[in-house]
Amino acid sequence: MPRKRDKPPAPVGWQAPIALARKVVTLLEEHTDPLSHRRAIFNLIANGPCYGDGDEVKRLSDAEVATIAHALQGYLRGAVRHTIPRASIDLSGVRVHTLRILDGASSFMDGPVLGQAVLALTLTLHLAGFKNLWRCKAPDCPHIFVKTHKQEYCSGKCQRRHYKQTEREADRAEREALRVKRARRAGRK
Numbered sequence: 001m002p003r004k005r006d007k008p009p010a011p012v013g014w015q016a017p018i019a020l021a022r023k024v025v026t027l028l029e030e031h032t033d034p035l036s037h038r039r040a041i042f043n044l045i046a047n048g049p050c051y052g053d054g055d056e057v058k059r060l061s062d063a064e065v066a067t068i069a070h071a072l073q074g075y076l077r078g079a080v081r082h083t084i085p086r087a088s089i090d091l092s093g094v095r096v097h098t099l100r101i102l103d104g105a106s107s108f109m110d111g112p113v114l115g116q117a118v119l120a121l122t123l124t125l126h127l128a129g130f131k132n133l134w135r136c137k138a139p140d141c142p143h144i145f146v147k148t149h150k151q152e153y154c155s156g157k158c159q160r161r162h163y164k165q166t167e168r169e170a171d172r173a174e175r176e177a178l179r180v181k182r183a184r185r186a187g188r189k
């Protein structure tokens, strides 16, 4: 029987780790449609630092894409929390093949797509810097994002919403303080 993979698949297009991390995390976190999630998984596998066969991603059903995207989201959230549960996903069945090329080494992989995606995501985030992985500052937003500039929210929408909330709370606190003051003054009379 021929070996499953004797020749490395050609990487589709190399991308700087920080750009790849930002693209993938945005597609996974800010989009909910199956096409965006499929693109996130495809980018990880076809363009990641350890690459696999992107065509395998094209053959997945929407249900398989949803399962993998959900696992990757859980993994990302676990990776920014400092408590249990930590991010852990089983990579069994994934094979990594590394060969020396002139100026370094090239690594490619095969096996279950979820495992390949997690391996590619882990390597990408290590290269991009895990310190750049942040949780959105809006308390009601669970989204993770890759920080490439001074940014505290996953999106402008979250930033505007949280600003408005904070403003309303400040107004309420101010009104409440005024009410207490007036009540005290009235009590003294």
Ligand SMILES: [Zn+2]
Residues within 6 Å of the ligand: 136, 137, 138, 141, 142, 143, 153, 154, 155, 158
């Ligand atoms: Zn957000």
